[in-house]
Amino acid sequence: MAAAIPHRGGDGDSLAGRVALVTGAAHGIGEAIAHELHARGASVAVSDIDFAGAQAVAGALDASGKTALPLALDVTRHDAFVAALEAMTQAWGGADIVVNNAGRGKRTPTQEITPEEFDQIVAVNMRSVFFSCQVFSEHLRARSHGRIVNITSQAGQFLGTVASAHYVAAKAGAIMLTKFFAKELAGSGVTVNSIAPGPIATAKARLTPEAIARVESLVPVGRFGEPSEIAAAVAFLVSERAGFITGASVDVNGGLTMR
Amino acid sequence: MSQDQPLAGKAAIVTGSGRNIGRAIARRFAQAGAAVVINGHSNAAAVDAVVREIEDAGGRAIGVMADVGDPDAVAAMVDRCVEAFGSVDITVSNVAIRKVQTLLQISVEDWRSVLNSNLNAAFYMARKAIPHMQAKGWGRIIHISGNDGFNAHSIDRAHNIVSKAGVHALTRVISNEFARSGITANTIAPGRIDTERDFSVLPPNYVEEFTKRVPVGRFGHVDEIASVAYFLVTNPFITGQVIHANGGESTYSS
Numbered sequence: 001m002a003a004a005i006p007h008r009g010g011d012g013d014s015l016a017g018r019v020a021l022v023t024g025a026a027h028g029i030g031e032a033i034a035h036e037l038h039a040r041g042a043s044v045a046v047s048d049i050d051f052a053g054a055q056a057v058a059g060a061l062d063a064s065g066k067t068a069l070p071l072a073l074d075v076t077r078h079d080a081f082v083a084a085l086e087a088m089t090q091a092w093g094g095a096d097i098v099v100n101n102a103g104r105g106k107r108t109p110t111q112e113i114t115p116e117e118f119d120q121i122v123a124v125n126m127r128s129v130f131f132s133c134q135v136f137s138e139h140l141r142a143r144s145h146g147r148i149v150n151i152t153s154q155a156g157q158f159l160g161t162v163a164s165a166h167y168v169a170a171k172a173g174a175i176m177l178t179k180f181f182a183k184e185l186a187g188s189g190v191t192v193n194s195i196a197p198g199p200i201a202t203a204k205a206r207l208t209p210e211a212i213a214r215v216e217s218l219v220p221v222g223r224f225g226e227p228s229e230i231a232a233a234v235a236f237l238v239s240e241r242a243g244f245i246t247g248a249s250v251d252v253n254g255g256l257t258m259r
Numbered sequence: 260m261s262q263d264q265p266l267a268g269k270a271a272i273v274t275g276s277g278r279n280i281g282r283a284i285a286r287r288f289a290q291a292g293a294a295v296v297i298n299g300h301s302n303a304a305a306v307d308a309v310v311r312e313i314e315d316a317g318g319r320a321i322g323v324m325a326d327v328g329d330p331d332a333v334a335a336m337v338d339r340c341v342e343a344f345g346s347v348d349i350t351v352s353n354v355a356i357r358k359v360q361t362l363l364q365i366s367v368e369d370w371r372s373v374l375n376s377n378l379n380a381a382f383y384m385a386r387k388a389i390p391h392m393q394a395k396g397w398g399r400i401i402h403i404s405g406n407d408g409f410n411a412h413s414i415d416r417a418h419n420i421v422s423k424a425g426v427h428a429l430t431r432v433i434s435n436e437f438a439r440s441g442i443t444a445n446t447i448a449p450g451r452i453d454t455e456r457d458f459s460v461l462p463p464n465y466v467e468e469f470t471k472r473v474p475v476g477r478f479g480h481v482d483e484i485a486s487v488a489y490f491l492v493t494n495p496f497i498t499g500q501v502i503h504a505n506g507g508e509s510t511y512s513s
Binding site for chain 2: 182183186187191198219220221222225226229232233236239241242243244245246247248250251252253254255258259
C-alpha cells in the first residue's frame with residue numbers, strides 16, 4: 001500500500017542524509033530526541049555541557065563515530081554554537097536540523113531569586129535559543145532548507161503548575177523567539193517551531209510520591225509523558241512533511257493545558 | 260502491527276473525503292493500514308473513486324453517502340463502519356461549508372446551516388463514535404478547523420468563524436472528559452491549502468494575492484494536512500491541542 005499511494009514529500013519520515021544538532025542530549029528528553037533522529041537516519045551531534053554523558057549517548061548511537069558526534073556545548077555561550085556548527089561542518093558538511101532542548105528548571109521562591117540566578121536561568125532557557133537561532137539561521141537559509149525546533153515548556157504558556165518566575169518568563173521568551181525566527185526565515189525553506197512539553201517522566205526523580213500523584217491527577221490522560229513522545233513530535237516537525245508548519249507551538253502535555 | 264502498517268486493525272471515518280483534505284487524510288490512514296469510511300454528501304462518483312483508489316492499492320475502504328448535519332445519517336454511518344470493519348477507532352470531522360456573507364447578510368437559515376454542518380456535525384459524530392472507542396480503550400478524534408476560528412480576521416464569514424472556534428472548544432471538552440479512556444481529541448487548523456474549490460465566489464487573482472500573505476510563500480498541500488492528522492493519531496500524549504499548519508500565516512499572532 002505504501003508504494004501505491006504517493007505522498008508529497010516522500011514516503012515515511014526518513015531523515016537519511018540530514019545532519020542534526022541536539023543540545024542537552026546526554027540525558028532525558030534530549031537523549032530520546034537524539035535516538036529518534038538517529039533512528040530515522042540523521043547524523044547527530046550529541047551535545048551537552050556534560051561531555052562524558054554526551055560521549056556515552058553518541059557511543060550508544062554509533063560506536064564508530066561516523067553518524068554520531070559528541071560535543072561539549074554550554075548553551076549559555078554564544079561561541080559554543082559557532083564551534084558546534086564548525087564541528088558539524090567538518091564532520092558532515094553542515095547542519096540541517098537544530099533542536100534546542102537544553103534547559104534548566106529551578107524552583108526558587110520569588111523573593112529569594114538573586115540577580116545572578118535570574119540571569120543564569122534566562123541564559124540557559126532563553127538566551128540560548130536566541131544565540132543558537134542567530135548562529136544557525138543564516139547557515140540554514142544559505143542551504144535553502146532547515147528545521148529548528150525549540151523545546152520550551154507548558155510553564156511558558158500557563159501558570160497551571162508550580163514553576164518559578166525566572167523559568168516561566170524565560171520559557172515564554174523562547175516561544176516568542178520561535179515565532180520571531182519563523183517569521184525571519186519564512187520562505188527560505190527553513191521552519192522554526194517549538195514544542196511545549198507537559199510533565200515528562202524524567203521529572204519524577206526530583207519529585208516526592210505525593211507530588212507525582214498530584215501531577216497524575218492534574219493531567220487529563222492521568223500520567224506523565226514519555227521522552228519518546230516528545231521525540232516523536234520533534235521527528236514530525238523536522239520531517240519533510242511538516243514544511244507548512246512554522247511559528248507554531250506544539251503542546252505535548254496530556255491535555256494539562258489547552259489553548 | 261507491522262512496521263509499515265501501524266494502523267492495521269483500526270477503522271477510521273473521514274467526513275468529506277471525496278476530495279481535497281478529507282481525501283488526503285483517508286488515503287494517508289489507508290496507507291498506514293487502517294480501514295476507512297469515505298464519506299460524501301452529493302458527489303457519489305467522487306466517493307466511489309476514492310474507495311476504488313484505496314482498494315486498488317490493496318487497502319480497505321467503503322463509501323457512505325451521508326449528510327453530516329443529519330444526526331440520524333451520522334449514526335447510520337457509524338453503524339456501517341462497525342458492521343464493515345468491526346469498530347470505529349478514528350474519526351475526522353472535516354466537512355465544512357463556507358458562505359461569503361457579511362454579518363447583516365447572514366439569514367437565520369444561513370447561520371443555522373453553517374453551524375449545523377461545521378459544528379453540530381462534529382458533536383453528532385462524537386456522541387456516536389466515542390462509545391465504540393471507550394469499549395476498546397483507544398480512540399482518536401480529529402477536528403479540522405481553520406485559521407478563521409482563531410483569528411477573526413474576515414468580515415465576511417461570521418458563521419464560519421464561530422463554527423470553527425466552537426469546533427475547537429468541543430475538542431477541548433472531549434479531551435478532558437475522555438482522556439483516561441485512551442481517547443485523544445485534537446484540532447488541526449490549516450491555513451491556505453491548494454484545494455479544489457469554487458473560485459467564482461473568491462476575488463479575482465485569489466491565489467496570487469493570497470500567496471503573498473503566506474509567510475512561507477506558497478499554499479499548503481492537502482498531504483501536509485494529512486501528515487498532521489497521521490501524526491496526531493500516533494501520539495497518545497497530545498490531546499486538547501490545536502496544530503496550526505498555515506505556513507506561518509497566523510501563528511505569529513496566535
